[in-house]
């Protein structure tokens with residue numbers, strides 16, 4: 507009996523393989539397409555998530571206006587008319603001085619050691635009972651009020667920082683956000 511070409515089994519297998527091939531390619535394409543879409547959506551979610559996080563932190567910053575008390579020195583470390591430098595977590599330079607005997611914060615003062623005129627460094631002159639800025643002969647009294655030079659003309663005071671005493675410890679008030687910035691810088 508003569509077999510028709512369609513009856514050849516090997517041809518059927520070949521035909522069958524050729525017919526199946528596009529199905530496999532389409533499955534792969536579908537999978538790759540899904541993976542690309544998932545990857546893109548994941549990237550968008552991460553990107554928008556980070557943006558939303560920054561936006562929320564910008565709009566609702568934590569601990570705004572809150573402060574903590576930070577150790578400066580023990581009371582007996584500063585004798586009357588002595589001063590010491592102190593650096594705030596924000597980097598602000600301060601001078602802390604004892605102006606009277608006593609165990610209360612009123613005996614001390616903490617003032618910025620940066621001149622409000624053009625930013626030079628002021629220093630305490632115990633003999634003249636004043637803070638002096640050598641850049642333009644600016645001067646301030648013991649409470650940080652301007653008395654001479656450009657700061658006096660512009661009525662520019664040295665910035666004053668609150669102090670407190672806890673047992674034998676002199677403490678200074680520090681904004682919490684300055685502490686957070688400082689810690690972030692240390693861990694970076």
Ligand code: FES
Nearest residue numbers: 621623624639644
């Ligand atoms: S910078 Fe202090 S007086 Fe000018």
